[in-house]
Amino acid sequence: MDITIHSSLLPQNDRDEALRFYRDILGFEVRGDVGYKGMHWITVGPPGQPGTSIVLCPMEATPGLTDDERRTVAEMMAKGTYASINLATKNVDSTFERLQAAGAEVVQEPTDQPYGVRDCAFRDPAGTLLRIQEQR
Numbered sequence: 001m002d003i004t005i006h007s008s009l010l011p012q013n014d015r016d017e018a019l020r021f022y023r024d025i026l027g028f029e030v031r032g033d034v035g036y037k038g039m040h041w042i043t044v045g046p047p048g049q050p051g052t053s054i055v056l057c058p059m060e061a062t063p064g065l066t067d068d069e070r071r072t073v074a075e076m077m078a079k080g081t082y083a084s085i086n087l088a089t090k091n092v093d094s095t096f097e098r099l100q101a102a103g104a105e106v107v108q109e110p111t112d113q114p115y116g117v118r119d120c121a122f123r124d125p126a127g128t129l130l131r132i133q134e135q136r
Helices: 015-025 067-079 092-101
Strands: 007-012 029-036 039-045 053-058 084-088 105-112 117-123 129-135
Touching (some): 007 015, 015 029, 015 053, 092 105, 092 117, 092 129
Parallel strands (some): 007 053, 084 129
Antiparallel strands (some): 039 053
16 A cells, blocks of 8 residues: 555644744744634644645534533643644754743653653643654
8 A cells, every 4th residue: 555644633722823833833834724714724744844744723623523522622632631743853852942942831851761762742832742752
């Protein structure tokens, strides 16, 4: 089979904050901004990797959710337990310093893990946990 990862969806609840974080702090390119009924699906990705993207999507656009489920998802997002993503870098310490200086919410400072990576962790404005890893 010839299957690749094209995009992953991460829920967002504030378009402007999501853009500020992914574009201005992480340095991702904005590849698309599709609006529909006051909502926006923003596609971002790392420069030089046009085949891999993240779609920052409005949580309220998920079809079939009941009001109770939406409240539960919103609560989980706020606690940072709803979604996560692992990113990679060649130098986790310098990446950490740059993101921390830019005001990103730190969850974990750079740490050597027993499974062969050095990583750190941040939360995006919607609460998504981002682990940034350097292979050792």
